[in-house]
Amino acid sequence: MSDYAKIPGYVSAKEEHGETTVVVDPAHIREACTYARDDLGFNMLVDLVATDYLGWAGKGVSGYIGTASGRDLNLPMTQGLQALPDVKPTRFSISYHLLALRQGAPRLRLQCWLEDGDSVESVVPVWPSADWLEREQYDLMGIDFTGHPNLARLLLDDDWEGHPLRKDYPIGGEPVRFSPAE
Amino acid sequence: MADRLRDYGLQSERLLWPTKGPSRFEEELGVEELEQALGITTLEKAVRWAQTKSMWPDTFGLACCAIEMMAIVGSRYDLARFGMEAFRSSPRQADLLIVSGRVSHKMAAPLRQIYDQMLEPKWVIAMGACASSGGMFNNYAVLQGVDRIVPVDIYVPFCPPRPEALMEGILRLHEAHLAGVPPAYERRQVAT
Amino acid sequence: MLSNWLPFLIYGLFALAIPASMIYLSFAVAQRPRARTRARVIPFESGVSKGQMKPQRFTVSFYLTAMLFIVFDIEIVFLYPLAVQLHALGWFGFVEFAFFILILVVAYVYIWRKGALDW
Amino acid sequence: MSTTLQRVGRARRWPIVGDPIYEGSRIPSRVPTVMDVPPPLRETDDILQVNFGPNHPSTHGVLRLIVDLDGEEVVGLSAVVGYLHTGFEKNMEQKTWWKAITYPERIDYVGYQNNELVFVLAIEKLLAMEVPEKATWMRMLLCELNRIHSHLVFLGTSALELGAISMFWYCFRERETILDLFELVAGQRMHTRYFQTGGIAEDIPVGFFPEARKFVETMPKALDDYLTLLDRNKIWLERTQGVGLLSADDAIALGQSGPVLRASGVDWDLRRDQPYLAYDQVDFRVPVYTGGDVYDRYRVRMDEMAQSTRIVRQCLDRLERMEGEPWITDDRKVVLPPREELHTSMESLIHHFKIVTEGYRVPAGEVYVAIESPRGESGCYVVSDGGPRPWRVHFRPPSFHALQATATCSHGALIADLIAIVGSLDAVMGDTDR
Numbered sequence: 001m002s003d004y005a006k007i008p009g010y011v012s013a014k015e016e017h018g019e020t021t022v023v024v025d026p027a028h029i030r031e032a033c034t035y036a037r038d039d040l041g042f043n044m045l046v047d048l049v050a051t052d053y054l055g056w057a058g059k060g061v062s063g064y065i066g067t068a069s070g071r072d073l074n075l076p077m078t079q080g081l082q083a084l085p086d087v088k089p090t091r092f093s094i095s096y097h098l099l100a101l102r103q104g105a106p107r108l109r110l111q112c113w114l115e116d117g118d119s120v121e122s123v124v125p126v127w128p129s130a131d132w133l134e135r136e137q138y139d140l141m142g143i144d145f146t147g148h149p150n151l152a153r154l155l156l157d158d159d160w161e162g163h164p165l166r167k168d169y170p171i172g173g174e175p176v177r178f179s180p181a182e
Numbered sequence: 183m184a185d186r187l188r189d190y191g192l193q194s195e196r197l198l199w200p201t202k203g204p205s206r207f208e209e210e211l212g213v214e215e216l217e218q219a220l221g222i223t224t225l226e227k228a229v230r231w232a233q234t235k236s237m238w239p240d241t242f243g244l245a246c247c248a249i250e251m252m253a254i255v256g257s258r259y260d261l262a263r264f265g266m267e268a269f270r271s272s273p274r275q276a277d278l279l280i281v282s283g284r285v286s287h288k289m290a291a292p293l294r295q296i297y298d299q300m301l302e303p304k305w306v307i308a309m310g311a312c313a314s315s316g317g318m319f320n321n322y323a324v325l326q327g328v329d330r331i332v333p334v335d336i337y338v339p340f341c342p343p344r345p346e347a348l349m350e351g352i353l354r355l356h357e358a359h360l361a362g363v364p365p366a367y368e369r370r371q372v373a374t
Numbered sequence: 375m376l377s378n379w380l381p382f383l384i385y386g387l388f389a390l391a392i393p394a395s396m397i398y399l400s401f402a403v404a405q406r407p408r409a410r411t412r413a414r415v416i417p418f419e420s421g422v423s424k425g426q427m428k429p430q431r432f433t434v435s436f437y438l439t440a441m442l443f444i445v446f447d448i449e450i451v452f453l454y455p456l457a458v459q460l461h462a463l464g465w466f467g468f469v470e471f472a473f474f475i476l477i478l479v480v481a482y483v484y485i486w487r488k489g490a491l492d493w
Numbered sequence: 494m495s496t497t498l499q500r501v502g503r504a505r506r507w508p509i510v511g512d513p514i515y516e517g518s519r520i521p522s523r524v525p526t527v528m529d530v531p532p533p534l535r536e537t538d539d540i541l542q543v544n545f546g547p548n549h550p551s552t553h554g555v556l557r558l559i560v561d562l563d564g565e566e567v568v569g570l571s572a573v574v575g576y577l578h579t580g581f582e583k584n585m586e587q588k589t590w591w592k593a594i595t596y597p598e599r600i601d602y603v604g605y606q607n608n609e610l611v612f613v614l615a616i617e618k619l620l621a622m623e624v625p626e627k628a629t630w631m632r633m634l635l636c637e638l639n640r641i642h643s644h645l646v647f648l649g650t651s652a653l654e655l656g657a658i659s660m661f662w663y664c665f666r667e668r669e670t671i672l673d674l675f676e677l678v679a680g681q682r683m684h685t686r687y688f689q690t691g692g693i694a695e696d697i698p699v700g701f702f703p704e705a706r707k708f709v710e711t712m713p714k715a716l717d718d719y720l721t722l723l724d725r726n727k728i729w730l731e732r733t734q735g736v737g738l739l740s741a742d743d744a745i746a747l748g749q750s751g752p753v754l755r756a757s758g759v760d761w762d763l764r765r766d767q768p769y770l771a772y773d774q775v776d777f778r779v780p781v782y783t784g785g786d787v788y789d790r791y792r793v794r795m796d797e798m799a800q801s802t803r804i805v806r807q808c809l810d811r812l813e814r815m816e817g818e819p820w821i822t823d824d825r826k827v828v829l830p831p832r833e834e835l836h837t838s839m840e841s842l843i844h845h846f847k848i849v850t851e852g853y854r855v856p857a858g859e860v861y862v863a864i865e866s867p868r869g870e871s872g873c874y875v876v877s878d879g880g881p882r883p884w885r886v887h888f889r890p891p892s893f894h895a896l897q898a899t900a901t902c903s904h905g906a907l908i909a910d911l912i913a914i915v916g917s918l919d920a921v922m923g924d925t926d927r
Contacts, residue, residue: 017618017860044745046863047889049874057878081879085857095874097861097889101745101759105767109861128518128525129748132574132897140582149524155575155926156323157288164322164583171583172322229403241550245577245923246602246683248554249646253672256665271550272418286926289555289576292421292547298413302405318595323580342602342683420546422557431539433564493565493907 003040004108007032019109021095026112030121033096033110037126042098042108045127048134049095050141053088054167057081089113092143094120119144122151140165227360233277233303234356236265240276242296244283247310250342251282259345264352273299278355280348281332284312285325297332303365307351308334311341333366438490449478518746520901525747528900530561530569539563543908547576551654551912554922556896558911565907570900574893577926585886589852590616590690593883597873598684600888601924603646605684606639607866608924612886613688614769615862615875619855620690620827626771627818628692633770634705634808635678635687636864637801641712642671643867644794644801651791651916652723655732660722667715670708677701690853691828692821697812705809712802716795723791733788737902737914740785747901748894751869752797753918756790758783763865775807787910787917794919827853852881861889868892868919888927892920 004013004020009028014021024032036042096110114120122145123130134145135154142163145151153160162169243251254261261267270276273296285293297306308328311317314337316326328334335358338351359365407414416423456463456471463470485491522529534540545558552558555576561569581600585593597612598605610632617624649664672682678701679685679694687694723729739749744757754761762779764772780796782789821828829848830841847853857879863872869891876885895918902914 016858017621019861021859044748046748046750046870047861047872047874047887049885049887051859051876051885051887053884056884082854083857083879085878095859095861097872097874099863099870101761103766105763107861107863124525127748128520128746129894129897131525132893150527153575155578157575164580169322169583171320171587172580173316173320173324174326176320242548244555245579246599246605249602250683252646252650253665253669255661256669257662258666258669269550271548274418284577284579286576286578288578289547292576295413295423296418296421296548298410299418302407318599319579319581319584321580321584323578323583344682419544420557421548422544422546430541432541433539435564 007035007040007110019107021109021111024110024112026094026114026118026120029096029110029112030123030126033123033126036098036108036110040100040108041102042100042106044099044101045096045123045129045133046099046107047095047097048123048130048137049097050137050143050165051093051095052141052165052167053091053093056088057085090115092116092118092141094137094143096123114143116142117144119146121146122148124148139163142166230360230362234359237277237305237352237356238268238270238275239266239278239280240273240296240300241269241271242279242281242293244281244285244289245312247282247313247342250345251280251309251348254345254348259349261349261352264349264356266352273297274301276300277303278305278307278352279332280307280309281313281328281334282309282342284310284317284319285328286323287325290325290331293328294331302367304367305335305355305359305365306332307336307338307348307355309338309348309351310343311339314339317341333370335366435493442485442490445481446478449475518742519740520743520746522900526897526900527571528567528569528903534563534568540568542569545911552915553650553920556915556920556922556925558899558915560908560911562908565909567903567906567908567911570903570911572896572899574896574922574925577922579923579927581888581927582886585883587882589881590855590883591848591852593886594688594690595684595686597888598686599923600927601866601868601871601890601892601921602683603921604639604643604867604871606635606688607864607871608888609686609688610636610770611862611864611866611871611873611888612875613690614864615860615873616690616855618860618862619858619875619877622691622822622824622827624692625819625822627697627812627815627820629771630808630812630815631693631697631820632688633772633775634805634812635675635685636770637804637808638671638674640801640867641798641805642668644798645671647794647867647916647919648719648791651913651919652729654912654916655729657723657726657729660719663715663718663722667712670711674701674704674708677704689821689828691824692819694821696820702809702813705805709802709806709809713799716799716802720795730788732909732913733786733791733917734784735786735788736906736910737787737917738785738904739898739902741783743901744785744898747898749869749898750891750894751865751867752790752793753869753895753898755779755781756793757785763863763870767863769862769864775804777801777804787913790917790919854879854881855883863889866891868895868921868924871924888924890924890927892918892922892924895920896925 004010004022007022007024008031009025010032011023011025013023090113092114094112094114098108098110100106112120120143122134124134124147131149132154134148135151137143138145138151139153139155140163152158156164164172253259255267255269266278277300279297279300281293297304306328308314312319312324313328316324318341320326325331336351336355338348340347416425417427452474456467460467530540541562543560543562545552545560547555547557557573557576559571559573560567579599581596585596588596594609594612597608601608645664645668649661649668652660675685676682677698679687739753739757741758744754744759749757750761758781760779760781763769765779777800780793780800782792825841825844827848830845834841835845855877857877859874859876861872861874863870870889871891872889874885874887874889875883878884898918899915902918903911906914
């Protein structure tokens, strides 16, 4: 835990379920990743995930939000939560899961928090495996990665508008008969 | 004209059932014993017989159903017994398009193009719940059922269908074609 | 004299009749598509073909490989008449042909060292 | 023709083309997953662009490769994916935890037990729940059977594409026996949905152990059949050795894992280096080869099949001694109470009602769990807000990263080698497109 404090752009760190999460300032993400790769020895970027926290534990209700003929914001999907989860600083979080290929398989999660419309530096020069990962998060979540060699839609059609994995994007598909969503 | 197979007098007889007597549609369509005794038949019936005996499927494997579709070519559920073991990869040489798996919107256009490039008479089997109705993926990415873009002859349920289920679907198709039921693009005017 | 050619004539007629009937049947029994025939014209490119492929030059190596095949295939074709008459020709035929094969082996080694065989 | 004349036979050296752009790796092109046509060739118009498209017999599903050919040689390549994007993660956010367990199997539909396991392990990690030993060993047994099943499908199809057609029928004969075991245990051949949060759904059926013993006896003999068929087959060796070279640091830089990584000489296997379930109490060998070509990936998977059979045998020995032990935890908040208990106790009726209607609740938090699936490290990142529905689920698919290496692997490959390379990467498109 101690040497994680020397990561450039270090904000805070937490240890939960046996995993260390280091929150990093989005502006210094590339230096942090280069530091993690060269000095801390995390030579493989295993996964890169963006999460949308819109309506997180709002009104003590859990679960999926969605509007535009999708789920209704005010219709609680479940009963109230026993314990309100901690409030998230901003709407989006990007988690970089790193793995060091050495004894004990140490893993680290670098997390940076963004508002909608913010952009973050691409880490493709640090780990080439980030190429498709970032394209997928741009495609499904709408996070802009500056400096990415060719940031384009990966999984969806090129003429698809909107980013489906956002919480305010309706689930789509067709209303099922005899269900409240009809 | 949303006519149903029943209007063609096709009862759901099972061909796989060996002890079954002559199936209902042969009696209903009035096949005289003389014709059967002498083995004379109309040219159209002979052509239909030839078409069902070597209906070549197109390898259109999409998702999990494709793995089960591969299994019916294996030695246990051998499809060669029905003259269908040659899985053609180009639509020009294929008669039967087995849509095995979930069709995403990005794959819809290639699917439609391959269907158009197949030569008549052609049939479509929607294999599995995802191809028949979008299955458990009622969301933005999956086409809710292949019959929105391609006229489908046979829907095979389950997820994924057992090889026996797919073979029964194929045999029903043979049975229907032998009985004179025209392929789907003639019965249903869905974007022939 | 003509009579002993009759079997060949019948054989030729059969050889002609079978493909002709197949071609005729494929037109007689075929079902014409009524609509959406544009897809029939464009080439099959795994489902994503945009239209006619623009004509393109092929590299010379295809041509080279074809030529090499012809050279060595004809060499084998010449072996057949030799094999049939080998007993009659005896040693003369064998030496004659060995010389023929030798020339082609020299050509083969040259091509092989020049690297024209691997792509 | 002139450019290819001085090539040194089949065994080519590592694809070091120009100065490596990414330090420590030899990935030459600016965009790691794209091989762009070298400038001198670009102007000449004898570059033929071919669509190795979504409906192609040898792309193992709906992968599309846009290939630029100079004659037979591949000079440019870029993979297009997304033709099987099914929106799993959006759907799972809608379902309760119980229902969401059915989805992961359809993601990697060839190694489906492992995918289901990774999601169930993530939920259990969030719940900090103890799983009975019998369930742990049974999960391990089924996952190893699934690994053999997945490698058999790989071997059958990729040998079929390289012309060894009879391999397909041999491999699918063994695959049928494995599917019989799955059917005996869970009632369904594929997508068995046999793992439950807290253990396994049902107890192990009576006839399972003798059947599994029979399989464990026949599998080594079957493996010898495959080896005699393929290993000294000149055509197979000629088409796989020295083809699709991937160096160790390229594999790490591109995030490879599993057989592709181990074939490039990196000795890394999550079952041994980060043991989950009961892999630390089972002894098996991790095959590592340093060739980094298609042939070594094939040999890694063949050895893994043999090792998995050894693990299955050890699991069977252990499980047969665990007769009558509980196969699921009795934490009533998460696991349905047994049927007869509902008639007597009021609490289990309330628990049953709560679990069935709203679903059990998973405490808030985020967790990332990774296991060794047949294709490599398959991970699952789950975020829960304390409610009965997952807030965010993301799967780390090994095939997604395997396809990123197609461009680097097919340097100087011929069009026929491309089929061998794509086959050896063993990418499942459902896994890639999610």
